[in-house]
Amino acid sequence: MKKLLGVTLGILTAIGGFLDIGDIVTASVTGARFRMALAWAVVLGVVGIVIYAEMAGRVATLSHRPVFDLVRERVGARLGLANLFASYLITFLTLAAEVAGVALALQLASDVNYLLWIPLVGFLVWIVIWRVKFETMENVFGLFGLALIVMAVALWQLHPDWSSLWHSASRPGVASGEGAPTYFYYGIALFGATMTPYEVFFFSSGAVEERWQRSDLMLNRANVYLGFPLGGLLTLTLMALTAVVFAPMNITVEHLSQAALPTSLALGKVGLALILVGFFAATFSAALETGLSAGYTISQYFGWQWGKLVRPREASRFHVVVLLSLIGAVLLALTAIDPVKLTEYTVVLAAAALPLTYFPILVVANDPDFMGDKVNSRLSNAIASVYLGILIVVSIATIPLMIATKGGA
Amino acid sequence: MRLSELLDSEVVDCNGKRLGHVHDVQLIQDGPPLGTWGNAFRLEGLIVGPGSIGTRLGIVRPEMRGPWILKALFARRRSARVLVPWDRVREVGAERITADCVAAECQTAFTTDQASPPRG
Amino acid sequence: MNRPAPGRRLYAALHLLDRQILDADSMMAGKVDDLEFEQPRDGSEPYVATMLSGLGALGPRLGGRLGRWLSGIHRRLRPEPEPGPARIPFGVVKKLNNHVELTLHREELENNELEAWTRDNLIAHIPGAGHAPE
Amino acid sequence: MREPGGPPKSGGFLGAAAALAVVLVACVQPVGPARTFDSYEHKAKSTAETALSSVETGQLAARTAKHDDTFAPYLAVLLSDAENEATSGQSTFDSVQPPNNRSDRLRDRLDALLTRATDALSQARIAARRADFDEVAKQAKPLAKSARELNRFVEAQR
Numbered sequence: 001m002k003k004l005l006g007v008t009l010g011i012l013t014a015i016g017g018f019l020d021i022g023d024i025v026t027a028s029v030t031g032a033r034f035r036m037a038l039a040w041a042v043v044l045g046v047v048g049i050v051i052y053a054e055m056a057g058r059v060a061t062l063s064h065r066p067v068f069d070l071v072r073e074r075v076g077a078r079l080g081l082a083n084l085f086a087s088y089l090i091t092f093l094t095l096a097a098e099v100a101g102v103a104l105a106l107q108l109a110s111d112v113n114y115l116l117w118i119p120l121v122g123f124l125v126w127i128v129i130w131r132v133k134f135e136t137m138e139n140v141f142g143l144f145g146l147a148l149i150v151m152a153v154a155l156w157q158l159h160p161d162w163s164s165l166w167h168s169a170s171r172p173g174v175a176s177g178e179g180a181p182t183y184f185y186y187g188i189a190l191f192g193a194t195m196t197p198y199e200v201f202f203f204s205s206g207a208v209e210e211r212w213q214r215s216d217l218m219l220n221r222a223n224v225y226l227g228f229p230l231g232g233l234l235t236l237t238l239m240a241l242t243a244v245v246f247a248p249m250n251i252t253v254e255h256l257s258q259a260a261l262p263t264s265l266a267l268g269k270v271g272l273a274l275i276l277v278g279f280f281a282a283t284f285s286a287a288l289e290t291g292l293s294a295g296y297t298i299s300q301y302f303g304w305q306w307g308k309l310v311r312p313r314e315a316s317r318f319h320v321v322v323l324l325s326l327i328g329a330v331l332l333a334l335t336a337i338d339p340v341k342l343t344e345y346t347v348v349l350a351a352a353a354l355p356l357t358y359f360p361i362l363v364v365a366n367d368p369d370f371m372g373d374k375v376n377s378r379l380s381n382a383i384a385s386v387y388l389g390i391l392i393v394v395s396i397a398t399i400p401l402m403i404a405t406k407g408g409a
Numbered sequence: 410m411r412l413s414e415l416l417d418s419e420v421v422d423c424n425g426k427r428l429g430h431v432h433d434v435q436l437i438q439d440g441p442p443l444g445t446w447g448n449a450f451r452l453e454g455l456i457v458g459p460g461s462i463g464t465r466l467g468i469v470r471p472e473m474r475g476p477w478i479l480k481a482l483f484a485r486r487r488s489a490r491v492l493v494p495w496d497r498v499r500e501v502g503a504e505r506i507t508a509d510c511v512a513a514e515c516q517t518a519f520t521t522d523q524a525s526p527p528r529g
Numbered sequence: 530m531n532r533p534a535p536g537r538r539l540y541a542a543l544h545l546l547d548r549q550i551l552d553a554d555s556m557m558a559g560k561v562d563d564l565e566f567e568q569p570r571d572g573s574e575p576y577v578a579t580m581l582s583g584l585g586a587l588g589p590r591l592g593g594r595l596g597r598w599l600s601g602i603h604r605r606l607r608p609e610p611e612p613g614p615a616r617i618p619f620g621v622v623k624k625l626n627n628h629v630e631l632t633l634h635r636e637e638l639e640n641n642e643l644e645a646w647t648r649d650n651l652i653a654h655i656p657g658a659g660h661a662p663e
Numbered sequence: 664m665r666e667p668g669g670p671p672k673s674g675g676f677l678g679a680a681a682a683l684a685v686v687l688v689a690c691v692q693p694v695g696p697a698r699t700f701d702s703y704e705h706k707a708k709s710t711a712e713t714a715l716s717s718v719e720t721g722q723l724a725a726r727t728a729k730h731d732d733t734f735a736p737y738l739a740v741l742l743s744d745a746e747n748e749a750t751s752g753q754s755t756f757d758s759v760q761p762p763n764n765r766s767d768r769l770r771d772r773l774d775a776l777l778t779r780a781t782d783a784l785s786q787a788r789i790a791a792r793r794a795d796f797d798e799v800a801k802q803a804k805p806l807a808k809s810a811r812e813l814n815r816f817v818e819a820q821r
Contacts, residue, residue, distance in 0.1 A: 444620020
């Protein structure tokens with residue numbers, strides 16, 4: 001039974017991590033604009049996150065050390081600090097985007113301006129981190145996040161031309177009227193949203209906090225192999241929904257409100273209610289994960305006590321970092337910066353910073369000092385090396401593409 | 410003397426010829442007894458070589474299982490590393506360490522790793 | 530020279546520096562931010578006598594404006610005008626594995642000031658700080 | 664410690680600041696001036712496309728209202744987002760200096776279409792805020808008309 005509950009850790013990180021505001025925005029935008037022609041970017045991202053999250057989970061289980069602890073030890077205090085700046089900045093921007101996303105989801109249900117919800121959302125996120133146990137948190141939001149499965153029902157109900165969808169996904173190419181840079185820019189956005197670094201910060205820290213042992217390695221695999229692809233499938237479903245409904249009418253997705261429209265068209269009030277609950281749960285759990293991850297990265301770099309299992313007064317520096325990050329994120333979101341644009345740029349910047357997170361994981365997963373006989377297999381090393389190459393290429397290409405396409409305009 | 414003062418310092422031989430930078434410091438547990446710990450770690454020698462981040466990452470140690478692409482990228486650098494025994498170190502300056510030997514003789518080139526993984 | 534039987538070998542930067550320190554209760558108690566060698570009087574090789582931990586050790590190591598800023602925080606937290614870095618004698622190490630485990634509690638360590646300060650001035654004032662989440 | 668080839672410690676600060684600046688600047692996309700008729704026409708076309716996208720969203724919204732497939736608060740937000748998108752497109756376009764007389768005529772023609780589009784969306788949004796789904800559904804007709812007009816305009820600029 002406990003094992004079964006443990007799987008929800010994977011589902012929570014997958015639903016909250018895959019279908020966070022970043023995926024909801026990038027999947028709806030790209031589906032409406034390129035139909036399924038960028039589906040490969042999601043698949044590429046899913047395989048990548050599966051490979052590296054499994055490694056991070058295995059490293060955390062065997063060495064009892066989370067990702068950022070290893071980053072500092074392996075790349076040194078100085079380079080580790082530069083890495084910390086980049087990782088923290090992206091986690092912080094993601095947190096601001098998620099907080100705005102929760103507020104937008106509440107606006108969709110209430111028609112009360114999202115700016116008014118933001119302070120309340122910030123407070124709720126903090127109170128959950130402060131008072132609610134890890135396990136309760138993951139079970140509740142894992143369950144509510146599953147409401148997003150309604151999107152699959154909606155897609156099926158719309159009776160799409162499956163062969164045409166498959167055709168557009170399996171023979172990707174730059175659509176007429178779109179430049180290749182724009183196409184790849186959005187490809188990178190999807191890839192970055194799928195492999196966002198906070199997922200492994202959160203996942204590996206969770207494994208350390210739950211005191212996973214050698215016997216839990218199967219659990220790690222189950223979480224990763226089930227949870228992340230499930231999340232990826234939901235991303236593709238959302239992409240297909242906007243591809244089916246919006247692409248033929250040349251509708252571009254500019255607002256979160258549009259992302260729920262296909263489901264409302266297909267399934268009416270019940271569908272709409274479920275997808276709004278799903279959006280709320282996904283963005284809220286992602287806000288929890290990013291808020292905690294902000295604290296994890298800094299605390300793990302400096303070696304401070306972190307985590308939710310100890311009393312807050314025993315991890316006071318960690319809680320101060322989380323609290324200040326949340327206040328900062330709330331203030332940034334309150335500037336009325338366009339949350340959809342903020343999300344798009346954040347996932348693209350995340351893509352640029354991916355090697356910083358994933359490279360040290362790959363190195364340590366090969367070190368028998370930490371891993372004993374559970375070092376990487378040749379196969380996972382081969383795939384991981386290919387991915388490291390991809391991550392580096394993506395990282396180099398991102399900023400020039402961002403400038404060349406004026407942010408995908 | 411702090412470890413951070415040794416790391417990355419330039420090392421020259423008695424003729425002023427550059428040997429490289431200090432990558433790491435080799436310790437051996439046979440110093441005087443300390444508290445409840447046991448024997449202290451004594452400074453055995455400096456690991457000196459041309460700059461490489463692969464050393465700090467620990468990729469180039471032979472027990473590392475891969476990935477081969479990274480090992481291959483960093484392996485060439487490793488072959489040039491030498492161990493300068495501490496008793497051949499004459500002077501530790503702010504940025505530069507002077508060894509008490511000519512380049513050829515203080516290069517106790519070492520190919521196998523002697524350090525054991527930290528265990529209880 | 531008379532020495533005990535050769536013990537195990539370690540690389541200082543790879544196996545000790547930047548490692549996580551755990552106290553006697555397995556609470557995280559900072560990183561090994563630097564090591565200090567002591568020169569025995571008999572002129573034999575120096576040995577690792579002390580671990581330096583906390584902002585007062587990390588700051589000088591990083592250098593630059595950021596390093597000075599971190600050292601500045603450390604100075605403000607200490608009562609003495611020119612405090613050195615927090616020192617942990619190597620003799621209180623219990624075990625070296627993936628972490629550096631100590632026989633002391635972190636309240637007894639010099640590198641606990643920032644934790645104590647944030648606890649006493651901020652966190653302890655928030656209701657519920659003394660209970661683990663439910 | 665200094666890693667060879669590693670960035671100096673201030674690199675982290677600078678990099679972080681630069682990244683933040685990129686995000687913040689990029690979030691505010693200014694519209695540059697138009698120097699020629701061609702570039703003005705290009706701006707006109709993309710403004711019409713934005714409005715068309717909003718109007719089509721409005722049509723789908725009206726459809727959900729007709730079948731009682733939606734909630735009033737959600738419908739109101741959806742329509743108000745669409746309306747804002749069209750309105751802000753119009754005001755950005757209006758702020759561009761038309762380079763010549765031919766551009767003036769293009770501007771007048773598009774402005775008329777945009778005004779009709781935003782009017783229809785406003786009507787729908789007002790009705791949605793009153794939870795009057797019948798009235799929202801009634802806007803399907805003017806929205807469809809506006810969509811046809813905008814479509815013709817976009818085609819004509821090709």
